[in-house]
Amino acid sequence: MATDKPNYLNWKTTVASWLLTYDHKRIGILYLVVISIFFALGGLAAAMIRMELATPKGDLLTSDVYNKMFTAHGVIMIFLFLIPSIPAVFGNFALPLMIGARDVAFPRLNLLSWYFFTGGALLVLIALFRGGIDTGWTFYTPYSSSFAKGEVSLAIVGVFLAGFASIFTGINFLVTIHKMRAPGMTWFRLPLFVWAMYATSLIQVLGTPVVAITLLLVAVERSFKIGIFDPNLGGDPILYQHLFWFYSHPAVYIMILPAMGVISEVISAFSKRRVFGYHFVAFSSLAIAIIGFLVWGHHMFSTGQSMYAGIVFSFLTWIVAIPSAIKTFNWMATIWKGRVHWDTPMLYALGFMGLFVIGGLTGLHLAAMATNVHLTDTYFIVAHFHYVMVGGGIMGYLAALHFWWPKMTGRMYPEGWGKLAAMLVFVGFNLTFFPQFILGYMGMPRRYHSYPEEWAVLNVLSTAGSSVLGLGYLLPLIYLTWSLKYGKVVTERNPWGARGLEWELVDTPPDPHNFERTPIVTRPAYDYNHPEEPTAFIPKPRPVVVGGKDG
Amino acid sequence: MWNFPLVPPTASKEGADISLLYWAITTLAVVFGSIVLFGVIYLAVRYRADNNAVDRSNATESDLRVELAWTLIPLVLALIMFGWATKLYADIYAPREGYYEVFVIGKQWMWHCQHPNGARENNVLTLPAGRLVKASIISQDVIHAFSIPAFRVKRDAVPGRYNAMYFTPTKPGEYHLFCTEYCGTKHSEMIGKVVVLPEKEFQAWLEKNAPGATAMTTTTGAAGAGLTLAQQGEQTFKALGCNACHLNPNSAVKVPDLTKTWGSEIPLEGGGTVKGDEAYIRESILNPGAKIHAGYQNLMPPYQGQVSEEQLVQLIAYIKSLAGVGEGGK
Numbered sequence: 071m072a073t074d075k076p077n078y079l080n081w082k083t084t085v086a087s088w089l090l091t092y093d094h095k096r097i098g099i100l101y102l103v104v105i106s107i108f109f110a111l112g113g114l115a116a117a118m119i120r121m122e123l124a125t126p127k128g129d130l131l132t133s134d135v136y137n138k139m140f141t142a143h144g145v146i147m148i149f150l151f152l153i154p155s156i157p158a159v160f161g162n163f164a165l166p167l168m169i170g171a172r173d174v175a176f177p178r179l180n181l182l183s184w185y186f187f188t189g190g191a192l193l194v195l196i197a198l199f200r201g202g203i204d205t206g207w208t209f210y211t212p213y214s215s216s217f218a219k220g221e222v223s224l225a226i227v228g229v230f231l232a233g234f235a236s237i238f239t240g241i242n243f244l245v246t247i248h249k250m251r252a253p254g255m256t257w258f259r260l261p262l263f264v265w266a267m268y269a270t271s272l273i274q275v276l277g278t279p280v281v282a283i284t285l286l287l288v289a290v291e292r293s294f295k296i297g298i299f300d301p302n303l304g305g306d307p308i309l310y311q312h313l314f315w316f317y318s319h320p321a322v323y324i325m326i327l328p329a330m331g332v333i334s335e336v337i338s339a340f341s342k343r344r345v346f347g348y349h350f351v352a353f354s355s356l357a358i359a360i361i362g363f364l365v366w367g368h369h370m371f372s373t374g375q376s377m378y379a380g381i382v383f384s385f386l387t388w389i390v391a392i393p394s395a396i397k398t399f400n401w402m403a404t405i406w407k408g409r410v411h412w413d414t415p416m417l418y419a420l421g422f423m424g425l426f427v428i429g430g431l432t433g434l435h436l437a438a439m440a441t442n443v444h445l446t447d448t449y450f451i452v453a454h455f456h457y458v459m460v461g462g463g464i465m466g467y468l469a470a471l472h473f474w475w476p477k478m479t480g481r482m483y484p485e486g487w488g489k490l491a492a493m494l495v496f497v498g499f500n501l502t503f504f505p506q507f508i509l510g511y512m513g514m515p516r517r518y519h520s521y522p523e524e525w526a527v528l529n530v531l532s533t534a535g536s537s538v539l540g541l542g543y544l545l546p547l548i549y550l551t552w553s554l555k556y557g558k559v560v561t562e563r564n565p566w567g568a569r570g571l572e573w574e575l576v577d578t579p580p581d582p583h584n585f586e587r588t589p590i591v592t593r594p595a596y597d598y599n600h601p602e603e604p605t606a607f608i609p610k611p612r613p614v615v616v617g618g619k620d621g
Numbered sequence: 622m623w624n625f626p627l628v629p630p631t632a633s634k635e636g637a638d639i640s641l642l643y644w645a646i647t648t649l650a651v652v653f654g655s656i657v658l659f660g661v662i663y664l665a666v667r668y669r670a671d672n673n674a675v676d677r678s679n680a681t682e683s684d685l686r687v688e689l690a691w692t693l694i695p696l697v698l699a700l701i702m703f704g705w706a707t708k709l710y711a712d713i714y715a716p717r718e719g720y721y722e723v724f725v726i727g728k729q730w731m732w733h734c735q736h737p738n739g740a741r742e743n744n745v746l747t748l749p750a751g752r753l754v755k756a757s758i759i760s761q762d763v764i765h766a767f768s769i770p771a772f773r774v775k776r777d778a779v780p781g782r783y784n785a786m787y788f789t790p791t792k793p794g795e796y797h798l799f800c801t802e803y804c805g806t807k808h809s810e811m812i813g814k815v816v817v818l819p820e821k822e823f824q825a826w827l828e829k830n831a832p833g834a835t836a837m838t839t840t841t842g843a844a845g846a847g848l849t850l851a852q853q854g855e856q857t858f859k860a861l862g863c864n865a866c867h868l869n870p871n872s873a874v875k876v877p878d879l880t881k882t883w884g885s886e887i888p889l890e891g892g893g894t895v896k897g898d899e900a901y902i903r904e905s906i907l908n909p910g911a912k913i914h915a916g917y918q919n920l921m922p923p924y925q926g927q928v929s930e931e932q933l934v935q936l937i938a939y940i941k942s943l944a945g946v947g948e949g950g951k
Contacts, residue, residue, distance in 0.1 A: 133806050206803050212780060213763040213805060217729075301781030302926075307764055308779065341668070347683045350692075372766060373777045374784035377715060381707055388699040392692060395653075399691040402660050407680035409670040420661060427657045431650035434699075438706030440713065441643050444773040447766055447801035511643070512629040513770025515801040518809035522797065527625045599682075 077480070077579040092177035095580060098163030099478070100184050101154055106547070108150040108191065113543060115143035120502075120536040123529050128520035136519040137204035138220075144207025145198075149229050150191050152463050153321065156328035157274070158187070158239055160470045161267050163478060165243060167572035167580065168261050170252025170589045170606060175245035176238075183238035190231030197221035197228065206517065208318070211299035211310040215291040223289040233282040236324075240274030243267050252571070252606065254591030258352070261570055261595045262345055265352040266331025269359035273320045273327075277363070281317030284310065308373055315366035323362045325459050326426075327355055329466020330397055333419050336469050337401050339568035340416035341408030344596040347400040354393035361390040368436065372443050380439055387437035394430050398423065413566075414488030418469035421496045425461025429454060432507065450510025453503045461499055468495070468546065475550065476565050477572060480579040481557035487549045494542030501535025569596050571606050587611065632796055632817060633772035634789040635713045640773065642706055649698060713774070717787050720755035723748075724850075724934040727758070727765035727778035730807035732798065735934055739849045740830040744813030747830075749823035750793050756786045757899060761930040766802035769815050777802055783899040790817040854939025857932045861924070868943075876921075877914040883944035888915040902937050 078095045088096060118139045122130045131139065162180065166173055174180050197203055203222050205214040214222055247268050251260070287298050288310070297303025299310040338345045345351055367375060367383030401423060410416070432454045435441045445451060476482050505528040514525055521529070564573040572580075575589055591606040631637050667675060723746065726733040734742045748754055758767050760778035767786065768775040771794075776786040800811035818826055833847030848856065858864060866872045867879050877887075882902065886894040890913040895901050904911050906928060909921035928936070 128809065133809065137803075137806065137808070204805070210764060210803070213803070217763050217805060307781070342670075343680065344682045346681075347688050349683070350688050371710075372775050374779060374782060377711060380710070384707060384710075385703055388703045389696075391699060392696055395695045396688070396692055398657055400688075402657065402664060403687070405661065405664040405668060407675075407677045408668050409677075410665050410668050411670050412665070416665075420665060423661050424658055427654050431654050434646050434650060434702065435643065437699075438642060438646060438702060439710035440639050440706045441646065443710070443714075443775050444639055444643075444770070446775065447768070448770075508627055512626060513768065513797060513799065515768065515799045515809075517803040520809050524626055 075577070076582070077577060078582045079480070079579050081582050090181070092173065092181055093582060094162045094166050094174045094177065094180060095478075095584075097180050097184055098159050098161075101158040101162060101187070104184075104188055104191065105151050105154055105159065108146050109543075110547070111195075112143050112146035112151055113540065115139045115146065117536065117540060119143060120533040122519065123521070124533040126521050126523050126526050126529070131519070133519045134204060135202075137206075137517070138198075138202035140517055141203050141206050142198050145194060145203075145225065145229070148207050148321070148325075149232050150187075150194065152325040152459060153232075153236055154187060154239075155325070155463065155467050156332060156470060157243070157267060157270055157324070158183075158235075159467075160263075160332065160474060161239065161243060161270075161328065164474055164572055165264060165267055166246065166250070167576050167584055168264055168570060169247065169250065169255050170571050170575075170585065170591060171246060171250040172584055172588070174242045175250055176242050179238050180242055183235040183242070186231045186238065187235035190228040190233075190235065193228030193231065194225050195228075197225035200224075208314065209285060209288055210314075211288060211291070211305075211307045212301065215288045215298075215310075216300045216302070223292055226285045226289045229285055230282050233278045233285075236274045237278045237282075240271035240278070243271040244275060247271075252589050252591050254606065256591075258349065259591055259594045260352075262334035262348070262351050262355075263328075263331035266327045266334070266355045269355040270324055270327045270331075272356075272359050273324050273362070277317040277320045277324075280313060281321075284313040284317070308370070308375070311370050311373060312366070315369045316363075319366040319369065320359070320362045322455070322459065323358055325463040326466075327358060329422065329426075329463050329469075330355065332466045332470040332473070333401060333422050334397075335568075335570075336415045336419040336473050337404050338596045338598075339473070339566050339570075340411045340413060340419070341405050342411075342567070342598045343404055343408040344594075344598055345400065346403035346406070347396075348595070350396050351400050354396045357393040358390060361386055361393075365390055368442065369446075371439050372446050384437055384439045384442075388434075391430065391433060391437065394426075398427060398430075412489075413472075414483070414485060414492055415469045415473040417489060417492040418465050418472065418495075421492060422462060422465035422469060424496070425457050425465060425499060429457025429459075429461050432457065444513075445510055447516055448510035449506040449514045449516055452516050453506035453510060456503045456506075461503070465495070468492070471546070471550070473566070474572075475553075476560040477576070477578055477580070479554060479557075480560055481553045482560050482565065483546075483553045483557060484549050487545060491542050491545035491549075494538055494545065496542075498535050498538030498540070498542050502532050502539050503535070505529070505531045505535075569598060569605055574605055575608060629773075630771045630792070630794070630796065631773075632790060632792040632794060633774070634791055636771065636773040636788075637791075638709055638713075642709055645705070646702060649702065653695070713787060714785075716785065717753060717755070720753040720787065721749065722755045722757065724938075725756050725758045725767055725778065726930045726934065727760040727762075727767065727800065727804075727811075728930075729762050729805055730800070730811040732767070732800070732811065732813055733931070735850055735931070736827065736830075737850050737938065738827055739832040739847075739853060740827060741832075742830075744798070745816060746798060746813070747816045747818060747823065747826055748790050749820050750790050750817050751820060753787060753789050756788075757934075758784045758786060759930060759934075763804045764802050765800045765804050765811065768799045768801040769796060770799070771796035771815070775801060783903065790815075793817045793819050793822075850935055850938040851942035852939075854935035854937070854942070857928075857935050858939055861928065861932075863936075866921070874920055875917060877917055879940055880943045883941045887912075889913065890915050890917070899937050902940055903933055906933065906936060 201220050203220045203225050205218045291298050297305040299305040299307050334345050365387045368387045509528050586608050589606040593605045724735040732744050734746045758776050758778045760780045765778040772788045774788045776784045796815045798813040798815050866876045882897040885897045907925045908923050910919045
């Protein structure tokens, strides 16, 4: 691109060199391309939902089409966008660079993961285009196993494959973080993004097999009428919910933990200050991953689950809020006495804090059993998880995208447009989802195609907000694509003046081999107080051995 | 256009308590949310890079005391709220006594409600103000959820099991009734209303709507005419031939005494006991072999697929009545 030295983007340019690459950076880009398509598709489904709900009557879509739309929206956004988003794109691209590694531990498995993901996603798309499915992304039994028509089994096999892609990524990162840190990169010198990815990978590896096998059992029950979940066949429909949420609650943390990692990086880089309470932020990621495995029953208070089980789940749900609070306060203290640069990634990070805090605090209403039961399955839930997963997850994703964009592409995005989009996303998001808290408290059920007249005004507000939000999401798609050709060329390694190996030692765009030689780390992460001391250095080459082919 | 509601009506005793908790948690959320939102904006503006007028000295990078403070203060508040919410939940949803009982059967896509006197309603539930109500909820197909926002209560209608929900309507009026668990094509049409009447009007309504009082027909044919739910159950009991063995002094086979089933701890073959409740009776009709009364053999044929949910509700009411229990628990 810009420099004479070949980089990872242009040293080979054939299609095969991309589709058969073992380079973690290129695999990250492959993921970025496919999940961007799914984000657009899922967004289209969301637009159809909001347009239908602009009027109380079910007049735009038939109820069957509407049901298929929210199913498509949920399945695509959860399984095909949010789960892979930050881990598979930025984890792949940045994590080996951040720890001073040549690649991930299992590059072939990494490529296989992309093929599993893309293959699974194609099956899901085939299921959606061959008439669609109307089970909801939760695939609750016995509806999904004995009642729903359509290609449910095909979609399930697709999700199953995409799940294995997620497991492969998780295994890769766990081993990479354990075994491939550069000399001197001790556990407590790791950037907090790496800690967050470690916690995320634990969930991916331990949780995903459970949902994979559970969904497969649904397909088995559908195909062979073997009673597992359908009470008419001798099964237990509530067992399905236990197995499903055993993964799907921690899955929320798969979506939010990596975003939290990004926020730690961005807030530190744009406040020019070490993340406050580094150890607390690092361990709170692990605490979230571990306690997060023990709270799934809070999705089931209204199913008639035992009172004692409910009390334990409720208690642990209150507890799991604490590590998130710790992170938030530490981020605030990071800004305190910093030098805050209001660039686009920082705007997204600040937006993340605003939205995530609302999402997290409304989780308290849902941790409390007495209020949970009133609010569950209403728009309050819809608003709550969008604040966490979209307000948190996607704000983190967009922060990461703008933060690492110059490193990934060698081009800078247009700053003015970036700021405008960040503002639109923030305002549009609140306008879309805040009214839904009020609707939910009034009892408006989720997944409703029509609703009572008195709720029209708030729904119109929400739909209006969604068009602003849609525009906010469309802009980056346009200007980032534009910047690939017309953006300002970036050749310096460290356009943000940030600390970290990927900024200090890696070319922009990176060399295919990342580092000339394995770096040696000498300083902790975010060492902004010692600008004269590099975080790591590249050791002098060893004496050339005759006949060696080092280089 | 600006005359639209922002809060739901509160029409039950439990609803008022839950609302109070809701606003308490909301207040807590607003306080913490404001600290973070305004704190972040304040800090990000004050410490903007080009502002050199602020003091940036002594910028510590960690401090155990503040970490403990912002860990322990939220933790203590969380535990207090947990205690409050849990106590309230247990008070509402743990088994209560002295209730007026209705059976609710969810099916794609309607709600079917049965009163003890035999009155039945579809997508409407008429209730007395000022009395504790127990709704025993079940589904005959997929999972539904029975939600009355004005009462702030909800319970899933799960196929194969009865879920109980207790509430005390206080304000006469008409309120929304929703299915809140997605159940297929017409999920959003599985709605209705709850009508709360003052006690006197409710009694009049009951009399007027008792079977036989109107031209109401039932899904079980003539069996329902003029009979209470328990009496309908007796008819069904005979129609299905249960009386060939049960409650038959001349029975050739040894069967458990159904007058002693409801409410007792029943010893099981192979050890343990089970409570004689709706779930046990339902299971023992559909799949008698699942739990065998100690000292008896598994002789009864399973009735899975031969009895409707409506008939099961009648049979349960009948067996309950045998134990000398009318409406309202023990």
